Amino acid sequence: MPEHLLASLLIALIGGIVDLDSTATWQFMISQPIVAAPLTGLFLGNLYGEAAAGLKLGLMVGVILQLVWIEQLPLGMNVPPDAALASVLSVALGFISGHSYESYSEREVCYTVALLLAVALGLLGRSLDMFVRRLNTNLDTWVCQKVEDNSLWAIAVGHTLGGFFTFTKAFIFCFLVVWLGVEPLKYFTQTLSFKHGSGFIVVQGLLPAVGFAVLASMVLKDREETRYFIGAVIMFTLLPAKIFLAFIAAGIVMYRAHKGAKK
């Protein structure tokens, strides 16, 4: 089987499973970008004999998409952008199209363009999700009629069909995007001047700021907290960048908050 076809099928399968987790079943959160993207990178990297490179790309993509869509919640009727499919497709498109380039900067351009493209695909994924939910609405009406007619088998069949629609939607979508999308992406990145490739690396380095801004909007409630927050940012600017310092500080603040709440 040609390698590209095999990769497309693998991504379609991962996309289908991961998309099932996002709302339809389990909800273990393997559909979160921070998990879905590295998972895709690991499997794809194994296929191409570059597991570590795939995993690192997955982590980079996972971090950015996790941050950008951290506030998107599946509450009630709200259907958020399909972060799971965006993560899988971003890694797949970036890795496969970047695989054919030798230099670091050329690959990075592919990764960044694929990331930006995947954000748009995440929005398209949301439309597909809404389409599946409309299909499920017809299914629900059908099941109600069947139960009224005493055909009780319809409950399990209807419910399973709902999950099947979700999986099939993601499977076909991922397969088509990877199967048809890699070559145009390669062509597009070739038309970009690679001498400015480092500019895309600068973009990649700054993109987390957008996600941090979203997260800051979520967690900062008033001016006093904002002042403390800015103080903490300055403190961590001056301290060495050690992870344990972050967790110690978080632990102290959480302990004090918990104790204060008890009082």
Added chain:
Amino acid sequence: MRTLPRTLLARIAFRSFFLQASWNYRGMMSMGFLYAIRPGIDQLHSPGPAREAAYLRHLEYFNTNPYFSSIVMGVTLALEERLSRGEIGEEVIHDTKEGLMTACAAIGDGLFWDSWRPFVATVALVFALGNYLLTPLIFLALYNLPHLYFRFAGIFWGYREGTHVIRSLRQFQFPQIRQTLRLGTMVLLAYLIPNHVNVHTPFLLTNLPLEYFYFGEKVVQGFGALLLVTLGTFAYRARVDVLLISFLLMIFALVLYHWGILI
């Protein structure tokens, strides 16, 4: 006296993993709810009109937090059991389920979507940006501890305590937990901003003595990142779309790179 065995309740909790497989705009999770509790209904009502009526009763609109759904399932089964003994009427089940699903949605969504997921995601981001390849596993392990706890313990509480289950839930003091998690997220975010937004400029290399270069670079990166995040936060709070913010940041970075201000 309770008649449903523990193994059956555990089986129903397991089936609740598939609650949203057929999520739709009419009954939302109704088909999934009925699918999950069906073994319990079959045990409580003998075949015939009573069982059929129970099926139709639970095909009515249902929507709650998926992790807290098993609590509602437990309470519903306790009430179905009382109905089968003729102690209550159907309307009690309808009203209780409606009230409980709303309460569980409010508590569960607030806890999991608004507090726990952002907190765990931020912990994972700290690890991911520190290049820890096991980050996805850390995320999954941490996130799913309370998920699985509420999923499996919930059905037993609900079934044992019936409508008094809300009193047990109050003991958790969810508002305080949410506040503590929010503050923890804030501290970790304060660590991430100066350390993982890459703002590098060539001016320091040419203008600073080498012994001050590292410190100067760290200060510029920290304050540059804080400035970017502040601007992003203002834009996001002014309801500018996150994708537009990302796009503007990309243009801004490419222009500054072109002028040689950022490297």
